[in-house]
Amino acid sequence: MYDVVIVGAGVIGCAVARELSKYQLSVCVVERESDVCEGTSKANSAIIHAGFDCVPGTLKAKLNVRGSKLLPELSKLLDFEFKNNGAFVLCFDKEQIGGLEELCERGKANGVDGVRVISGDEARAMEPALTDDVVAALYAPTSGIVCPFGMTIALAENAVKNGVEFRLSTEVKGIKKTDGSFTVLTEKGELEARIVINAAGVYADKIHSMVSNEKLSIIPRRGEYMLLDKDAGCLVSHTIFQQPTKMGKGILVTPTVHGNLLLGPTADDIEDKEDTATTRQGLDKVRQMAGLSVKGIPFNKTITGFAGLRAVGDTHDFIIGECKDCKGFIDVAGIESPGLSSAPAIGEYVAEIVGSIITLEKKETFYAVRKGITRMAELNPEEKNRMIARDPAYGTIVCRCEGITEGEIKEAVERPLGATTLDGVKRRTRAGMGRCQAGFCSPKTMAVIAEKLGIGIGDVKKNGCYESEVGEDA
Numbered sequence: 001m002y003d004v005v006i007v008g009a010g011v012i013g014c015a016v017a018r019e020l021s022k023y024q025l026s027v028c029v030v031e032r033e034s035d036v037c038e039g040t041s042k043a044n045s046a047i048i049h050a051g052f053d054c055v056p057g058t059l060k061a062k063l064n065v066r067g068s069k070l071l072p073e074l075s076k077l078l079d080f081e082f083k084n085n086g087a088f089v090l091c092f093d094k095e096q097i098g099g100l101e102e103l104c105e106r107g108k109a110n111g112v113d114g115v116r117v118i119s120g121d122e123a124r125a126m127e128p129a130l131t132d133d134v135v136a137a138l139y140a141p142t143s144g145i146v147c148p149f150g151m152t153i154a155l156a157e158n159a160v161k162n163g164v165e166f167r168l169s170t171e172v173k174g175i176k177k178t179d180g181s182f183t184v185l186t187e188k189g190e191l192e193a194r195i196v197i198n199a200a201g202v203y204a205d206k207i208h209s210m211v212s213n214e215k216l217s218i219i220p221r222r223g224e225y226m227l228l229d230k231d232a233g234c235l236v237s238h239t240i241f242q243q244p245t246k247m248g249k250g251i252l253v254t255p256t257v258h259g260n261l262l263l264g265p266t267a268d269d270i271e272d273k274e275d276t277a278t279t280r281q282g283l284d285k286v287r288q289m290a291g292l293s294v295k296g297i298p299f300n301k302t303i304t305g306f307a308g309l310r311a312v313g314d315t316h317d318f319i320i321g322e323c324k325d326c327k328g329f330i331d332v333a334g335i336e337s338p339g340l341s342s343a344p345a346i347g348e349y350v351a352e353i354v355g356s357i358i359t360l361e362k363k364e365t366f367y368a369v370r371k372g373i374t375r376m377a378e379l380n381p382e383e384k385n386r387m388i389a390r391d392p393a394y395g396t397i398v399c400r401c402e403g404i405t406e407g408e409i410k411e412a413v414e415r416p417l418g419a420t421t422l423d424g425v426k427r428r429t430r431a432g433m434g435r436c437q438a439g440f441c442s443p444k445t446m447a448v449i450a451e452k453l454g455i456g457i458g459d460v461k462k463n464g465c466y467e468s469e470v471g472e473d474a
Helices: 011-020 059-078 094-110 120-126 148-161 201-208 280-293 339-357 381-390 406-414 422-429 442-453
Strands: 002-007 027-030 087-091 116-119 136-140 144-146 165-167 172-178 181-186 189-198 218-228 239-242 252-255 261-264 302-313 319-322 329-333 397-399
Touching: 002 011, 002 181, 011 027, 011 148, 011 329, 011 339, 027 148, 027 189, 059 094, 059 144, 059 148, 059 339, 087 094, 087 120, 094 116, 094 136, 116 120, 120 136, 144 148, 148 165, 148 339, 148 422, 189 201, 189 339, 201 218, 201 302, 201 329, 218 280, 239 280, 252 280, 261 280, 319 339, 329 339, 397 406, 397 442, 406 422, 406 442, 422 442
Parallel strands: 002 027, 002 189, 027 165, 087 239, 189 329
Antiparallel strands: 087 136, 116 136, 172 181, 181 189, 218 261, 218 302, 239 252, 252 261, 319 329
C-alpha cells in the first residue's frame, strides 16, 4: 500500500513527486512511456513566464508568479539550465497599445516585478533586430528560459534520491475506489494507494473518468515549432512575444538556454492525442509570423521542426483539486501554458491538498541538492584532464555538434532513472541535438546504450520500451 500514486511523469508529476518526497510518505509515480518527460514536457516553448497575462485571482496567476520566483534557486539546487533573459510583448498598431497597458496592469495586480510599457524605439534599442513595425512593447524583466527536459529529469532524479519509486512503461488501465483506498490497475499488476494524483497531461480526462461521473474535458492543442542552429541564437537575447489572442500568446522568437533560436508555436485544436506531426501549413505560418517580430531571421539555418501538444481544459484555468465525487483522488489537469513556469508551485499546492487528506510529517533528512551529468564542453582544461584521468571515455567525442563525450553518454545511462533509448540520452546530454540531428553520433551512442543495458545494438530504440521492459522499476 502506497500513501500516494501519481499518474504521469511529466514536469508536473515529477514536481509533485519531489515535493511529496520531503515528507514521510511512500510515493510511486506510474508512467506509460519508457522515460519521464515523454509528453508535453519535452516539446514546448521552454519559457518561464513572468505572469503578466494570467487573469488576476486565477490559479494560473497565483502559481505562475510563485513558480517563476522559485525557478532561479531551484535550478541551482538541481543543476539544470535556467536563464533570466527578460521578455517583450510586441504591439504593431498604435490603436492596440491599450492592450499592452491592460497586460501591464494585470501583471502588476499579479505581483510581477518591473513590468512596464515602452516605446518601439526603446524596445529596438534593447533588441536591434526587432522590425520597424513595432510601435510599442510590454517589457517583463523577470521572464526567463529553461531546459524543460533537463528540469523534469532533475526533479525526477531528486525525487528518487528521496525515496520516490518510478514505474515506467506501465500504463494505467483502470482505477477502483474501495473503502479508504484505491486499486490502480496497470498492465503489470495492481497498486494500492490511499491517494491517487492525476497528472496525466492530455490523458487526464481519461484517468479522471475512471473514478468520477463528473465530466472533465481536455483538448489537445498542437503547437508547431522551428529550431535554428546556434549560429542564429544570438539574433535576439530576450524572448519576443506578440500580443496574445484567445488561442495563445502568438508566435514567439526566443533564444534557448543552449544557444539556439526557437520559433513558434502555432495553436491548432485537434482530436488525436498522439498527433505530433508537423505540417507544411503550420511551419509556413511560423516563418511568416516570426518575421513580423524580428527581421533577418536566417531560416536557412533551421535544423529541425517539431510539434508538441498542450492539455487545454474547458475552465480557462488550471484544474487542481480533490475530485468532488471521489475523495482522495486529486486532479492536476488542464496544465497548459504557463504550466512549465508554475510546476514548482503546483508541487507545493498539491502537497497542501494531500496534507488536508492525510497527516504530513517532514523527513528528518531531505536531499535538496542534485548534481547533473558532467558537461565536458563547459569545463576548463584542468577539470577536463581530471575527468579523463578518472575515465578515458570522457576524452572521446561522440557528438561533434554538441561536444558530447562517451563518458557523458555512459553517465546518462547509469544514473537513477537512466536513459534506455537514443531520445533518453539526447534529452540528458544533448547528444544528437546539434546541426546534424544525430546523423553521425547515433551508431556510437547506440553501442554505449547496448553495452550498458546488455542488449544487442540492433535492439536499441529511438524511444519506447523494450520487450524486457528495461527501466520498469527504476
